[in-house]
Structures are given as C-alpha cells and as structure tokens.
Amino acid sequence: xxxxxxxxxxxxxxRYLLMRHGxxxxxxxxxxxxxxxxxxxxxxxxxRGREQLDALLADWRWAIPERxxxxxxxxTTETAAxxxxxFGLRLEPETRLRERHFGAFEGEGxxxxxxxxxxxxxxxxxxxxxxESVVEVAARMMAAIEALExxxxxxxxxxxxxGDPLQILLTALExxxxxxxxxREPLAPASITSLNTP
Numbered sequence: 001x002x003x004x005x006x007x008x009x010x011x012x013x014x015r016y017l018l019m020r021h022g023x024x025x026x027x028x029x030x031x032x033x034x035x036x037x038x039x040x041x042x043x044x045x046x047x048r049g050r051e052q053l054d055a056l057l058a059d060w061r062w063a064i065p066e067r068x069x070x071x072x073x074x075x076t077t078e079t080a081a082x083x084x085x086x087f088g089l090r091l092e093p094e095t096r097l098r099e100r101h102f103g104a105f106e107g108e109g110x111x112x113x114x115x116x117x118x119x120x121x122x123x124x125x126x127x128x129x130x131x132e133s134v135v136e137v138a139a140r141m142m143a144a145i146e147a148l149e150x151x152x153x154x155x156x157x158x159x160x161x162x163g164d165p166l167q168i169l170l171t172a173l174e175x176x177x178x179x180x181x182x183x184r185e186p187l188a189p190a191s192i193t194s195l196n197t198p
Contacts, residue, residue: 013153016195019160022049023189024075030110034102039073052190053082063156070160071097080160096144097161100137103130117182124178134178141169
C-alpha cells in the first residue's frame with residue numbers, strides 16, 4: 001500500500017519513506033500497547049503482519065532505502081528487521097519514533113482510541129488519563145526528522161513507526177492544525193508513505 005505526500009521542492013536534504021509496522025499481535029488482540037515496558041519486549045508481528053511484509057517486499061515500488069531507523073518496540077523492530085535483511089542493511093533504533101503513550105489506557109481495549117482522538121480534536125495539548133499529547137508527539141517526531149536532516153544528505157531513509165505518531169507527523173509537515181490529525185485517512189499496517197523529496 002502506498003501513499004504519496006508531495007513536499008516543497010528543495011526543502012529537504014534526504015528522501016523519506018515513512019512506514020507503519022505490519023499487523024501486530026496487539027492489533028489482533030484489540031489491545032492498546034503503548035508503553036516501552038510492554039511494547040519493546042512483547043506484542044510483535046502477527047502471522048498476517050509477516051505475510052504483509054512478504055507481499056510488500058515481493059512488489060517493492062519505492063526507492064531502495066540506504067538506512068532504516070525504527071521505533072524500538074517489537075512490532076516495529078520486527079518490521080524493520082525483515083526489510084533490512086532483504087536489502088542487506090543494518091537496523092538503527094530511534095526512540096523518538098516510538099508509539100504514542102496512551103497512559104491509563106495501556107493494556108485496555110482499542111475502543112479507547114476514539115475517546116482520546118475526540119479529546120485531541122478539542123485540544124491537541126491535552127494529557128487526559130496520562131496520554132502523551134499530540135503536541136508532544138509532533139515535537140519528538142519532528143526532532144527526529146530535523147536531526148536526520150542535519151546529519152545526512154542525499155540519502156533515502158526508511159523510518160518505521162506507528163499509526164498515531166506518523167499521522168501526527170504528516171499533519172505537522174502539512175502545516176495543518178495538529179488537532180485535525182485524524183482527518184487524514186488512517187495509515188494501514190505495513191503501508192509506506194513517501195515524502196516526495198529531491
């Protein structure tokens with residue numbers, strides 16, 4: 001699955017491929033796994049997620065990545081590892097690409113996402129029930145991109161992250177109100193969004 005995100009010509013030093021991890025055991029079980037305590041060691045890819053990656057690599061239609069940076073959660077690490085193995089690259093963990101932390105909803109049913117997103121639409125700075133705010137997620141995701149822009153040039157970088165952080169990052173890059181991050185079409189598991197950069 002592909003999404004194209006056009007960017008202003010000449011604005012970037014690198015080309016970016018933003019990837020949501022493949023379908024995970026947390027997706028399969030319908031639970032929120034957003035803390036490093038649970039997400040780094042557990043809840044990796046489901047069988048469906050591994051099949052998604054096999055299909056993606058069999059029909060790869062993007063630039064070949066030269067570096068792969070990923071959230072250190074198991075589901076993103078396993079996604080990145082499969083692609084790194086295919087292209088002969090090494091993995092580079094980047095904690096700023098982690099899942100958005102959902103506070104008191106950790107381990108609860110994923111129906112609670114809708115409650116958080118409704119609050120996001122009213123106030124992107126809210127921290128209801130200990131949830132990481134949209135503003136905080138945008139800041140760390142943008143900081144990861146800005147660091148790569150300072151440290152590299154002319155490279156194709158694959159960033160493997162999670163649905164909410166990527167939606168929020170794309171909203172920030174588009175210059176839209178962060179409260180509207182759910183206005184974007186949700187990113188599917190194992191989808192890649194190309195920042196159409198030079």
